[in-house]
Amino acid sequence: MNIVCIAWGSLLWKPGPLKLASGWHPGGPRLPLEFVRDSDDSAEVALVLCEGARPQATYWAYLATQDLDEARAMVGAREKITPARPDWIGSIPGKEGAEEDPRIAAWLRAKRIDAAVWTALPAKSNDTPSRVPSAREVIAILDAMPPEQRAEAERYVRCTPAHIDTAYRRAIEAALGWRAARDAHVTRTR
Template sequence: MNIACLAWGSLLWKPGPLKLASGWHPDGPHLPLEFARDSDDSAELAIVLCEGVPAVPTYWAYLDAPDLDAARAMLQAREKVREDRPEWIGSIPAVGGADESPAIAAWMKARRIDAVVWTAVPPKFAGVEGRMPTQEEAVAFLDGLTGTTREEAAFYLRRTPAHIDTRYRRAVEARLGWRPLREAHVTAMC
């Protein structure tokens, strides 16, 4: 069974316990992504799936996993998703009655991939799950950070590959000058 993982943020350069069986490929499905999650364990605004925003390119890699359950468990461990939030790990085939993404299903069918997993945590802002910040709130949040916290948030946004070009990213670049790092690259193999 060939199983792939989709990625668009720090998973690309910091896969942690995720066992990759290939490098990251830049031709994943186009998905609606934005920097819209006030991270639980750091100060950045993580890039997450968001309803109603323009779709942007994603990356994908084959996983070294014997089955879908193992792939989901690896991604759950890497993303520190709680056991009571299984819907925060998306997959096709879907589990637990979750809806399948038509864009992802069409993409994987075209590549003859048997199964795929991805991080499906929702936006979160000001401590409210499911709340997407406005563009102004996102920029103000990042602009209000100081010291090491600001540096880490800037690194996260700047390290995200340049072709993952979102509206909020362009606003942050214009206001804060946080442009993509020239040396930014994804982890080829881990």
């Protein structure tokens, strides 16, 4: 079974415990993404799936495993997702009764790839899972961060590929001046 990971945010430049068998390739499925997750233990407002947001281009890479459970465990370890939240790790084939994303399923069929995993963390604001903050709230969160955290949050926004052009990103750029770094890169292996 060939398995890929689909990514759009920090996995691209910090894959961590993911064992990649290829570099990141452009041309992943177009998915609705937005900067709407006030992260639990990191200094960022993360880019996550957000229904209703404009679909954005994603990346994909082959994983160095043929076991779907191992692939899901890699994503879980990288994202610090507890075993109590298997729904925060997306996969096709689905696990534990999770719905399969039809956009990703269609992309997999077109690419003739057997399986995929991805981060499926929900939006979060004010410690409320699934609460989508407004762009104004996101800017206030970022602007109020202590200097070290703010620098990390800025790096996250700047390192996110420039073609991921969301409404909140444009608002962050206008308010804080955090434009995508021209040299923002995607980790490429082999």
